[in-house]
Amino acid sequence: MYDELKYWYLRDHKLFWTLSMSQIKQLCIITGFKKAKKGDIIYFSSSDLPRVFLLKKGNIKIVAVDEEGNETIKDIIQKGDLFGELSLESDTDSNEYAKALTDEIIICSFLLSDFEELLLKNPSLALSYTKFVGLKMKRIKNSYSNLISKDAKTRLYQFLKDWAEKEGKRTGNRVVIENYLTQNDMAQVICTSRQTATQLLNEMETKGLLLYSRKEIIIEDITKL
């Protein structure tokens, strides 16, 4: 049963669709599980062997801490996302941790070295993975060039649109997003100050574009964003 679950976790991910069930069964590369509750901090012990993680349930944020102790959000990871050493190179110096944003978090992980071996044995998987990483790169490039060339307002709008598309529950043009981020979190993601984000969100609320609360964000008409 336990093993079944492991395989299912992999099977569930797009990336592994090219493999047959029996192939997946042979792999058995998942080596770790982790559960967490809201607010919990999940450390990636750098002493440990490099790993690739798969977030099965919930949402977490990756926070980087610099020399002066300033915290910046590196990434928001959503259900189904693969994260960690995607570049297949271990990141030594970075001081990062993950923080659970929602109530119940399930993360499973496998060793980078196991994964590499697997890729070597499955050329088609290697190719899919390469495409996967490439796609990720394209997305990152895109969002960064947004950050740089667009103003804060446009960035917030884009962020909300993306979020709504990924996780919102849509009925007609109305979208409801479960809000697990604070305004400060959002501000950091779109690289602006908390105050500016607050201002913009209130402005949108006055305009009737959305309804903000700590629990959920309701966008009345997604096409108007």
Added chain:
Amino acid sequence: MYDELKYWYLRDHKLFWTLSMSQIKQLCIITGFKKAKKGDIIYFSSSDLPRVFLLKKGNIKIVAVDEEGNETIKDIIQKGDLFGELSLESDTDSNEYAKALTDEIIICSFLLSDFEELLLKNPSLALSYTKFVGLKMKRIKNSYSNLISKDAKTRLYQFLKDWAEKEGKRTGNRVVIENYLTQNDMAQVICTSRQTATQLLNEMETKGLLLYSRKEIIIEDITKL
């Protein structure tokens, strides 16, 4: 002789070191050559089949044109760099062209589909390639987070340091860089206005940190940047 050259071009690239000479000979994936002179514009015809390019000689810049006709520098490609559809997905919508920055440009290219087939046959190459893309991604992330969190001055200093390291000729702490960029180009790369870049460069010159001319940039003491 001509074929020899092709193979050598691949052989020369880090990425293909894992392959034996005979393996490389079997590939014969290079399908196109292009030469250009300073100022020439090299279009990537979107109607054509998607390709991966390898810049053998010279420097070029990738310029994106948006709806309003504004041009922004996407990338500066240097000798030995692989560029194009690295994500292994063809980019349909983007309107980009490359412009030759130095006198003699040699670009060779191969079809994306050929490359994919090659990766399928050589899992270890696929793995190296993924690592390669991953590394590129890491670099991009890094430079973008510089763009976002640091001020224009720091960004220019960092840009010059990187440039010096990659292409400068160093004697002791003195570095000479062949300057194929205008101040406007540099400004765009570090995402600031031309005027700010000019101001900063002049400031550095008055401080005795460097000597700027259209032909070359001389950094008197790289450790002082």
Added chain:
DNA sequence: ATAAATTTGTCAGCTAGTTTACAACTCAAG
């Protein structure tokens, strides 16, 4: 229930960097 901590709302002052505008310089092509 009460205290403590976190999150949100709002405002005035400030600053880095943009924009606009123009002059001076450099260089390649007739």
Added chain:
DNA sequence: CTTGAGTTGTAAACTAGCTGACAAATTTAT
């Protein structure tokens, strides 16, 4: 040797967004 296009130098006016500061609201812990 001129001409004109491209590049560089400089300055004033302007502005988006940051900082700091504080109050109010809300959540969590005791």
